[in-house]
Amino acid sequence: MSEDKEYDLLKHAGYSERAIDYYIKKVNVGIIEDADATGEYTGICGDNMKIYLKINDGVILDAKFQGIGCAASFASGSALTEMIKKMKLDEAKELNMDNIKAYIAGLPEIKNHCPGIPINALRVAIDSYGRD
Numbered sequence: 601m602s603e604d605k606e607y608d609l610l611k612h613a614g615y616s617e618r619a620i621d622y623y624i625k626k627v628n629v630g631i632i633e634d635a636d637a638t639g640e641y642t643g644i645c646g647d648n649m650k651i652y653l654k655i656n657d658g659v660i661l662d663a664k665f666q667g668i669g670c671a672a673s674f675a676s677g678s679a680l681t682e683m684i685k686k687m688k689l690d691e692a693k694e695l696n697m698d699n700i701k702a703y704i705a706g707l708p709e710i711k712n713h714c715p716g717i718p719i720n721a722l723r724v725a726i727d728s729y730g731r732d
Contacts, residue, residue: 605730607620608706614709615671615672615708617705618673618679618703618712619671619704622682622704623713624673628663628682630664632653632664633640634654635652637653638650639651639715639724639727639728640651641724643669643673643714643717645713646669647667649667649669649677649696649717650665650720651664651665652664652666653684659686659687659689660692661686663680664681665718665721667717669683670714676707676714676715676717676718677718680695680722683695683699683703692722697713701715
């Protein structure tokens with residue numbers, strides 16, 4: 601499918617420009633090989649996400665993710681990983697689904713649960729940090 605057709609379909613479905621951009625460009629999708637923390641979560645819909653964090657002095661320097669799921673999950677994962685770069689761990693842990701929804705500025709109503717997937721994966725990663 602061409603990028604233009606995919607864009608039109610997502611726009612018609614109710615995705616914002618930012619959500620579409622994050623999904624199509626696959627922002628921060630990947631692995632951090634020497635990650636300081638990782639966390640994985642599977643949502644109620646079956647979508648799965650694993651987040652990788654590079655941390656120094658309690659600050660998230662880099663964040664990437666891998667996932668299996670819908671456009672809303674990927675857009676939410678991209679948004680979250682952008683939001684948390686240069687953020688302190690305790691600040692990042694306080695983020696919630698509403699923060700991602702506001703940052704993305706538009707998901708189809710049926711997809712409003714999707715920002716919970718990266719949020720929960722992030723919390724698992726932060727909780728696991730320093731336990732090794």
